[in-house]
Amino acid sequence: MKEKNTPKIASVPGGEGGAPPAGKRGSPGIRLLTALIFLAVAGYFGIQIYSALADPMICAVAYRYQTEDTLSVTGFVVRDEETLGDSGGGLLRLTRSEGERVSAGGTVAQIYADQASLDRQTEIDRLRTQLDQLNYAAEAASAGGAALQLDGLISEALLSVRRSVAADRLDTAADAAAELEALTLRREYTYTDAAELKAQAEELKSQLSALTAQSAGRSRTVAAPRSGLYSAVADGYESVLTPDMLDTLTPSALAAVRPAEGAGDLGKLVLGDAWYFAASLSAADAERLSVGSAQTLRFAKGVDRDLRVTVQSVSAAENGRCVAVFRGTAYLAQLTLLRAQTADVVFSAISGIRVPQQAIRVDESGAPGVYCVVGAEARFKPVRLLWSSDDGYALVEAEGTGAAILRPGDQVILSAGGLTDGAVVSYAG
Structure with missing residues (x-):
């Protein structure tokens, strides 16, 4: 009887199923090292992401700014004025420009037949x-x-x-x-x-x-009866608002002022060297003014400069209102066309570098300052607080020296964790 030849299965090193040798599968030390590297990288990025989300660094640009303490008032410009009478018929041709000074007897206009x-x-x-x-x-x-x-x-x-x-x-x-x-x-x-x-x-x-x-x-001349500044516009207030009545002017009288009828059609002469501004304001605001004090007046229109004035009088309160009279002697020739005006009384002005109040911190010695981005580092720059507002901003003055001087255009750090002088920061814009 013949025996059947059964095929033999060659044995594979490493055991059943063809598993690789133990030495080829990687040692426990290599697997542990790989795991540690992975955890370190994941932890680093996790910390960075958490730091960015939990306390991101926010910056703002410092810039030069000026703030003013002002009081807005409304009133009338008052001058010592004399109207020039009716032309009596004929065609009028003015020979003087607005605000030009005319001597007594000088020609202000010609009237043609x-x-x-x-x-x-x-x-x-x-x-x-x-x-x-x-x-x-x-x-x-x-x-x-x-x-x-x-x-x-x-x-x-x-x-x-x-x-x-x-x-x-x-x-x-x-x-x-x-x-x-x-x-x-x-x-x-x-x-x-x-x-x-x-x-x-x-x-x-x-x-x-x-x-x-x-x-x-074929023409006749109109001469100035006295010396003064010529103005071509007579608006009817010349005889209603005069310097002599200002010290006794009340808020109700000022509110009731109306121009007179029949103003001269040849214009007027502005006499003297002074002008006045009679303004209505609340009694509480009037307490900020003291008679004889120097102030700065800024008209809303008609004049492109601030005017130095003196507080001449402040009336008694009437129904919670007062009349303040300001007196000026400069730029009269530029004010001949002004009458009803809104103006700001500028009490004070402060100039400095504007930064968010949130950015102001103190160093180890207790000195105030701000951290700024310098290259890739945070640098502390000492400042002196000049003024702070209700909207979260402040004006400061640089107190540092050399590279520690705060300058307009610096990137001021508002929020960031662990700020110290010289700390490396990731924000550079």
Whole structure:
């Protein structure tokens, strides 16, 4: 009987199922090291994520700022004024600009019998201006730098027109525009030779002589009865609000002020050198003012500068209101058109570097300061607190030296954990 050949299964080292040798599966030490590295990396990133979420570093930019302690009031500008009477018919032509000083007997206006007479005078003025430009060009023809000088004057005149328009002072803008036109004509004549300039001047003189002869007796002059500043606008308050009544003015009387009828149509003269501002305010606010004290007044419109004034009087309280009268002596010529006004009384102004109050901390010695981002580090910069507001900001002054001086533009740290001088921070923007 033949035996069946049964296939033999070769034994594989490592035991049943083909498992690898124990030495090839990795030792317990390697597995432990791998686990430790994994836990360390995971722990590091976990701590960073927790720190960022639990106490993120927040920064703000420090910048220069000024705050003011002000009081807003409303009232009237008062001056010593005299109206100029009715023109008595005819066409009026003013010869003075707004705020121009006029001597007693000086001409403030011309009144013409008809439109033809007024047009003739307008042409006379135009020819006189043109003749002045020709004479200037003839005198400056020998000066090599005349053209360059005129270019500079034209540039200044352009800037003057722009400033006047931006400040809403159309009266001064008109004067600046007239000056610009005159300078432009002078510049144009610099290209004309001397012989031609002389011929044009003679022709203009001939035309002026003829027009002047035709206009004789066709107009009358309005003269100033006394010296003062001329204003073309009479609004009816000239006889209602006077300096003499201010010390006894009550809040109810000020509220009842109305312009008078029939103001002079030739304008007015502003007399003296002082102006006044009578304002209504609450009795509580009036307690902040003391008679004789110097204050700063800032009108809401019409004047582009702060005005130094003195508190002349403060009335007794009436139904919780008072009248304060401020007196000024500067810039009267620029206030001739002002009447009803809103103004701010500026008691004080504080300038400093604005930072969030949250950023102010104290160091080990108890000195106040702020931490700033310098490169990749937090640096402590000492400060002195000047002012703090209700909205969470403060004005400070730098107290440090060298690199520890707080400057506008520094990144001030508001919130971050474990802040110390020289600590490495992750925020750099």
